[in-house]
Amino acid sequence: MSDLTPPGTMVFTCLSADIIAHETTHALLDGQARTMREPSNPDVRAFHEGFADIVALFQQFTYRDLVRREIARARTDLSASTMLGKLAPQFGEGTGLGGALRRYPDLPSQINYATTFATHARGSLLVAAVYQAFLAIVERRTGDLIRLATGGSGVLPEGAIHPDLVNRLTDETCKAAAHVLKMCIRAIDYCPLSTSRSGNICGQSLQPTWKRCLTTGTTIGSPFSKPSGGASSCPEVCERCRSRHCAGASGRVPSRRGLPQPLPS
Incomplete structure (x- = not known):
């Protein structure tokens, strides 16, 4: 049976952890940096949406069982994960989008910094950049584990990955996610009090x-x-x-x- 949500189905967003994390982050960011509520340039509101997405995205890595399952399913390739790079999948399916509301790190080709000014789309550029950096960190941190498990070739054999390797990869992935999220939150203290830009600290x-x-x-x-x-x-x-x-x-x-x-x- 499929676990997709049929279009038109009632979706209770209060039960979606990623949506709760996203909206709660808006409130916390308003309290921490009140001047960022003033849209002095297109990046201010986009930063608000992007930062909320970053928190919602990386909080998914606190669910170790989910991360473990996705690493085993995607055979260590997190970019191929069907769950970890998506936000609000049930909401998107229930509203007829046919999938998650947003998917990272892959973005539609028409979204770019020079011509995209829609708030959520512009904010997704920041999220995609951070998530791509996170994937590179995970690849670097886990490369030695994969080389040890493959006799130095770095190419996994066909079939299921050994549970011990999955557990070690899960540990490193969750640790890297916590570090990246902490760095993003800490960076708020170094942003200008207003006129924030996504690439400006x-x-x-x-x-x-x-x-x-x-x-x-x-x-x-x-x-x-x-x-x-x-x-x-x-x-x-x-x-x-x-x-x-x-x-x-x-x-x-x-x-x-x-x-x-x-x-x-």
Whole structure:
């Protein structure tokens, strides 16, 4: 029997863990970075949707039995997994889409950063990039296990994979997923307070006098050299943001938690 959801079937999204994780992430991101609710550029809302998808996608790797089954079924090729790279499959099937609402890392060819501005589609570019990086990490971390299991050839024989190998691959895959998700969540603290872009993380200062405005994201000078104006010269940034959110000569920036923190070195 097929486990597909027939079109028109009542689907209770409150029972779908990935949908719950996605919507809950929106609320948490609103509380952590309130200025990201302001659509100052097309990437802001797209980032919101993409980040929610990232959390929903990687929380699936906390279900070790599911990961173990999919690794065994896909013969270690996670990109061929029928479950782990999909979001809201029952919702998509129940609404007549014939499959999951979104599939990663493969995206339709018409979705690209230059011409795609629909919020969910644009956000999926960020998710696909992160998930592709995750697959590369897993491949690198598990390569030695597969070589040991195949006598150095790296080519698995036909038939079922040994359960011990599946268990070890599951351990490494779940560990990598937790690490990638933690890095993505931690990166929120280094994003500009507003005007967030999907590929933009708050720059790290390689020189004490190089400055980045945390409100506008504008930089003065190169991160690899001192600006000619000196430590107190920050006219463009301060005129644009008209606030005190400028990392100047003090080398300190305001924290979202209300306490000043040193610039990352």
